[in-house]
Amino acid sequence: MNTAMKTQAIRLAPSILSADFARLGEEVRAIEAGGADLVHVDVMDNHYVPNLTIGPLVCAAIRPHVSIPLDVHLMVEPVDALIPLFAQAGARIITFHPEASRHVDRTLGMIRELGCKAGLALNPATSLAVLDHVMDKLDMILLMSVNPGFGGQKFITATLPKLAAARARIEAHVASGGQPIWLQVDGGVTVDNIGAIRAAGADTFVAGSAVFGAPDADGGYRGVLQRLRAHAGQD
Numbered sequence: 379m380n381t382a383m384k385t386q387a388i389r390l391a392p393s394i395l396s397a398d399f400a401r402l403g404e405e406v407r408a409i410e411a412g413g414a415d416l417v418h419v420d421v422m423d424n425h426y427v428p429n430l431t432i433g434p435l436v437c438a439a440i441r442p443h444v445s446i447p448l449d450v451h452l453m454v455e456p457v458d459a460l461i462p463l464f465a466q467a468g469a470r471i472i473t474f475h476p477e478a479s480r481h482v483d484r485t486l487g488m489i490r491e492l493g494c495k496a497g498l499a500l501n502p503a504t505s506l507a508v509l510d511h512v513m514d515k516l517d518m519i520l521l522m523s524v525n526p527g528f529g530g531q532k533f534i535t536a537t538l539p540k541l542a543a544a545r546a547r548i549e550a551h552v553a554s555g556g557q558p559i560w561l562q563v564d565g566g567v568t569v570d571n572i573g574a575i576r577a578a579g580a581d582t583f584v585a586g587s588a589v590f591g592a593p594d595a596d597g598g599y600r601g602v603l604q605r606l607r608a609h610a611g612q613d
């Protein structure tokens with residue numbers, strides 16, 4: 379991590395996949411009050427991934443409960459037809475997987491035309507080469523540190539050198555006049571490993587079970603968000 383990066387703000391994005399779905403409004407209000415920067419919304423279709431979760435109606439229902447951005451991660455295939463629905467439902471960031479679009483460049487353009495930030499998500503075994511010709515269309519790169527589909531999995535450590543390589547690509551892109559690109563990590567992020575993940579180059583951290591499973595006795599959501607931030611090197 380270079381000196382400029384050390385002083386850069388980090389973003390914490392609790393994944394509501396691990397929230398209490400019967401009380402979602404209350405849950406997203408609580409994470410915002412606890413210091414979250416984004417609400418991470420995991421959309422799964424029982425096709426691209428085995429699980430089935432949230433649609434645009436749920437996204438629209440939680441939108442009025444928070445002022446922080448909704449960060450929508452689409453694990454659906456095909457993806458294009460759902461993008462306008464999530465933009466309409468209040469998503470500010472929309473991320474998809476390259477395998478889910480026949481025309482990745484076009485899909486990224488569609489997201490931006492709808493006024494959202496565009497993200498591309500790479501599974502643990504997906505090469506960074508998929509970024510080669512679309513760096514100028516990206517607002518965020520999401521590196522999966524578990525295989526997508528479920529919360530509560532263990533962090534895959536091979537993600538650390540991959541994050542460092544993605545960070546180097548971003549720095550080179552910015553140095554040659556390109557736009558800033560966030561680097562998000564998703565899966566198995568905890569208080570114990572966030573320091574190493576930050577050091578490898580991530581600036582945006584999705585955490586589901588670590589946040590929503592935090593014991594009240596340890597300060598609940600606010601307590602764990604503070605610990606995550608502190609262990610990532612930011613007070």
Ligand SMILES: O=C(CO)[C@@H](O)[C@H](O)COP(=O)(O)O
Nearest residue numbers: 526527529530565566586587
């Ligand atoms: O997208 C996914 C899983 O596919 C993630 O957002 C997980 O939901 C993160 O949960 P934890 O690993 O932090 O419990």
